[in-house]
Amino acid sequence: MRCGGSTELDALLADLGPRIRRGERVREPLPRCATGLAEIDRLLGGGFPRGRLSEVTGAPSSGRTSLVLALLATLTSSGECAGVVDWADAFDPPSARSAGVDLRRVLWVRSRQWRDALGCVERLLATEGFPLVVFDLASAANEAGARLDSEGERSSTNWLRLARQAAATRSALVVVSSERLTGAHAELALEMRPTGARFTGTPVLLEELETEAVLVRHRSAPEGRVARVHLAARSAA
Amino acid sequence: MRTACLLVPDLPLRAELRARPELAGRALVIASGPDARAEVIALSPEAGAAGVRARSSVTQARSICPEVRVQVASPPAERAARETLLDVALSCSPRAAPAPVSGGPFAGEAAVYADATGVGSLFRSEHGFATALSARAAAVGLPGIVTVASSRSIAHLVARAIQKREEVHVLAPGAERAFLDPLPLDLLEPDDEVAQTLTRFGVRTVCDLLRLPRRGLVQRLGPRVLELVTRARGAGDETPLPEARDTNTEESLDLDHPLDQLEPLLFVLRGLLSRILERLTLRGLACPFLDLDLRLSGGGRDVRRIDVSAASRDAKVLLRLASLSLESRPPDAPIESVILSTRGRPRRTDQLDLFRPRGPDPAVLDQTLAELASLCGEDRVGAPEVADDHRPDAFTMDLFRPGSVASGSPSSRKLTSLASAALPRAQRAEGERSSEGLLAVRALRPPVAAEVRVRRGRPDWLRSAVASGPVLEAAGPWRTTGRWWSEDERFAVDHYDVQVADGTVLRLCFDWIDRTWRIDAVYD
Numbered sequence: 001m002r003c004g005g006s007t008e009l010d011a012l013l014a015d016l017g018p019r020i021r022r023g024e025r026v027r028e029p030l031p032r033c034a035t036g037l038a039e040i041d042r043l044l045g046g047g048f049p050r051g052r053l054s055e056v057t058g059a060p061s062s063g064r065t066s067l068v069l070a071l072l073a074t075l076t077s078s079g080e081c082a083g084v085v086d087w088a089d090a091f092d093p094p095s096a097r098s099a100g101v102d103l104r105r106v107l108w109v110r111s112r113q114w115r116d117a118l119g120c121v122e123r124l125l126a127t128e129g130f131p132l133v134v135f136d137l138a139s140a141a142n143e144a145g146a147r148l149d150s151e152g153e154r155s156s157t158n159w160l161r162l163a164r165q166a167a168a169t170r171s172a173l174v175v176v177s178s179e180r181l182t183g184a185h186a187e188l189a190l191e192m193r194p195t196g197a198r199f200t201g202t203p204v205l206l207e208e209l210e211t212e213a214v215l216v217r218h219r220s221a222p223e224g225r226v227a228r229v230h231l232a233a234r235s236a237a
Numbered sequence: 238m239r240t241a242c243l244l245v246p247d248l249p250l251r252a253e254l255r256a257r258p259e260l261a262g263r264a265l266v267i268a269s270g271p272d273a274r275a276e277v278i279a280l281s282p283e284a285g286a287a288g289v290r291a292r293s294s295v296t297q298a299r300s301i302c303p304e305v306r307v308q309v310a311s312p313p314a315e316r317a318a319r320e321t322l323l324d325v326a327l328s329c330s331p332r333a334a335p336a337p338v339s340g341g342p343f344a345g346e347a348a349v350y351a352d353a354t355g356v357g358s359l360f361r362s363e364h365g366f367a368t369a370l371s372a373r374a375a376a377v378g379l380p381g382i383v384t385v386a387s388s389r390s391i392a393h394l395v396a397r398a399i400q401k402r403e404e405v406h407v408l409a410p411g412a413e414r415a416f417l418d419p420l421p422l423d424l425l426e427p428d429d430e431v432a433q434t435l436t437r438f439g440v441r442t443v444c445d446l447l448r449l450p451r452r453g454l455v456q457r458l459g460p461r462v463l464e465l466v467t468r469a470r471g472a473g474d475e476t477p478l479p480e481a482r483d484t485n486t487e488e489s490l491d492l493d494h495p496l497d498q499l500e501p502l503l504f505v506l507r508g509l510l511s512r513i514l515e516r517l518t519l520r521g522l523a524c525p526f527l528d529l530d531l532r533l534s535g536g537g538r539d540v541r542r543i544d545v546s547a548a549s550r551d552a553k554v555l556l557r558l559a560s561l562s563l564e565s566r567p568p569d570a571p572i573e574s575v576i577l578s579t580r581g582r583p584r585r586t587d588q589l590d591l592f593r594p595r596g597p598d599p600a601v602l603d604q605t606l607a608e609l610a611s612l613c614g615e616d617r618v619g620a621p622e623v624a625d626d627h628r629p630d631a632f633t634m635d636l637f638r639p640g641s642v643a644s645g646s647p648s649s650r651k652l653t654s655l656a657s658a659a660l661p662r663a664q665r666a667e668g669e670r671s672s673e674g675l676l677a678v679r680a681l682r683p684p685v686a687a688e689v690r691v692r693r694g695r696p697d698w699l700r701s702a703v704a705s706g707p708v709l710e711a712a713g714p715w716r717t718t719g720r721w722w723s724e725d726e727r728f729a730v731d732h733y734d735v736q737v738a739d740g741t742v743l744r745l746c747f748d749w750i751d752r753t754w755r756i757d758a759v760y761d
Contacts, residue, residue: 036674037673037674059740059741060679060703060704060741060743060759060761061740061741061742061743061759061760061761062761063674063676063761064761065677065678065679065761066674066675066676066677066761067674069675069677070674070675078593078594079590079592079593079594079596080593080594080596081596081597081639088679089680089682090679090680090681090682091621091680092630092677092678092679092680092758093621093622093623093632094623094632095677095678096621096677097623098675098677099674099675099677100675103620103621103622103623104620104635104638104639105596105620105639106620106621107606107609107618107619107620107637108618108619108620108621108634109609109613109617109618110613110617110618111612111613111617112613112617116612116613119612120609120612120613123605123608123609123612124605124609126605127597127601127602127605128597128598128601129595129596129597129598129601129602130597131594138679194740196740197710197736197740197742197760199710199712199734199736203712204710204711204712205712205734206676206710206712206734206736206742206760208676209676209742209760229673229674230673230674231673231674231675231676231677232673232674232675232676233675233676233734233760
């Protein structure tokens with residue numbers, strides 16, 4: 001259609017007024033990998049987002065590993081596969097089985113070198129069919145940071161590359177570490193803070209670990225919110 | 238029975254060009270042997286245009302055309318080309334068989350017969366069938382002549398007769414006699430002695446031969462002439478063509494110079510693999526494994542099998558697997574020849590589970606696993622498994638095969654997992670707190686040595702790289718012993734769950750064998 005002149009167009013626009021606006025792309029909510037822990041899932045908006053990089057940090061005994069195993073258990077019980085790149089070499093199969101993880105659906109990669117670990121994560125993200133890849137960098141001996149520094153691999157370009165790779169294949173990449181490493185490349189970051197352990201009974205037994213999960217970074221939700229988690233030790237040992 | 242004959246008249250040349258496509262368009266002659274007095278048994282049109290003639294010596298060929306490339310005839314390449322012809326025939330017809338190898342002036346030809354009965358329903362007409370066969374042969378680098386006739390021998394004779402004139406010919410039923418009668422007797426491959434006698438008699442064509450009385454011919458030329466008469470009539474051994482059962486596929490290449498580096502070897506493998514996959518594609522098969530046989534300098538051999546979890550025709554994946562195998566275990570000496578083979582198998586179709594998501598593609602997963610193993614080591618990649626063992630930190634790593642898990646799960650597990658997939662974990666157990674999970678441990682490999690002060694038989698204070706300070710709480714000990722009969726493998730440890738003042742909860746153990754304290758896991 002050809003307009004007769006700018007005055008007619010102006011008149012039409014004036015007539016339609018606010019009913020005309022620029023079109024916007026509808027943002028679909030990201031699919032999530034639920035942890036099965038209701039408080040945590042509520043805090044995260046349904047779980048760890050697929051196609052994004054997320055980070056779980058915390059000191060030893062803060063519940064990071066229990067959270068990741070809960071995530072693996074929920075995912076593998078639904079028949080999906082997950083990759084665990086274990087730079088810390090800390091994955092404990094009996095503990096995972098007790099947590100309900102279907103070990104046959106977990107590809108465990110025990111890399112020794114940081115560069116190899118990075119390559120393994122990239123390779124797993126590039127292989128479609130792994131909706132979750134866990135990259136465990138948390139060394140219980142508090143040496144992770146030192147090891148990363150010594151290998152000169154704190155560069156943010158690594159995380160940018162991994163985040164893009166995760167987005168390309170719509171896999172959830174969860175980095176587990178002692179301190180924040182991924183910076184602004186993480187969609188969300190959860191900091192686990194231990195609040196105490198409970199020993200009860202006669203003879204004395206470790207009953208549970210209490211911990212807090214603090215949302216320290218989230219691109220589309222308020223930060224600073226907290227979820228309290230109780231981790232029962234009854235069948236973990 | 239209507240039969241097609243696919244004939245390639247210059248097989249040594251075609252086999253060489255198929256193995257070394259870079260020689261196409263050059264003056265090329267195929268020699269019968271490596272020495273200078275060897276005979277030229279086949280030559281390319283470019284060499285023919287330069288004046289080189291078949292049956293001349295290699296020295297003569299070089300003197301006529303100095304830039305001519307001389308290749309010695311390669312029996313393995315010719316064998317592979319013959320097998321490829323059979324694959325081409327089987328791609329169009331369910332029954333096919335190779336023709337017997339000819340001698341004399343037809344020693345360089347290769348032919349296959351294919352059952353052409355009822356092909357009209359698939360190819361509209363016998364001409365369409367012959368055209369399709371010809372096109373497929375040309376596509377794999379073996380252009381030839383295709384004829385369809387009432388018997389194998391007639392089809393073969395027609396193919397020999399029309400070469401250099403047309404590529405496809407269908408001889409209608411009833412037209413055989415008129416076509417065969419004027420053909421020269423040479424096409425029937427007579428013995429030299431019989432041929433000379435018949436020439437002296439003035440018998441030059443099929444028609445001339447068939448006019449003569451059989452009894453008189455046998456009296457003068459012996460019973461051998463009867464076979465010639467049978468061929469001239471278009472009769473002969475017409476047993477039914479067999480169905481194809483053998484799916485072995487092999488390609489090989491003798492290298493001009495020994496190779497000692499991976500890159501050029503991969504280049505050679507890429508060519509061999511593409512030809513193998515081409516043949517498998519013709520028959521609708523895929524590659525379930527690759528057998529690589531490397532002949533090394535000094536007479537050694539390097540034989541290896543490269544397994545593929547699901548039969549694949551993806552050249553990139555297969556080549557990558559071969560590359561990773563060679564990288565992880567390089568050959569001991571330079572390579573002089575390469576033989577690549579496989580046994581074709583129908584491609585596996587994925588049976589998707591109704592209730593479970595699809596896992597990684599098996600072929601891609603193989604490549605991923607191979608790459609991960611090359612990065613970390615084969616023993617450090619796989620599916621974890623809890624070992625049936627009481628030793629501390631006992632586990633095994635299994636081959637990661639998620640595809641075999643879905644249908645093999647125990648039914649009870651399936652039911653519970655389906656139910657659990659539908660509901661959030663927290664809602665599964667009634668009365669369970671929604672924020673409650675199970676406490677897990679992080680293993681320390683190797684265990685971290687600890688210095689522990691004991692008071693009243695319990696850890697009271699510890700110092701280690703993991704945590705240090707007073708012990709606030711301690712539970713245990715839990716004693717584990719085993720393998721007492723073996724001096725090297727026996728173990729006896731006491732485990733304690735302890736909480737240190739800095740908040741760390743860890744698993745401390747005392748080893749009774751070497752009487753040391755160490756931390757083997759942290760509750761996390």
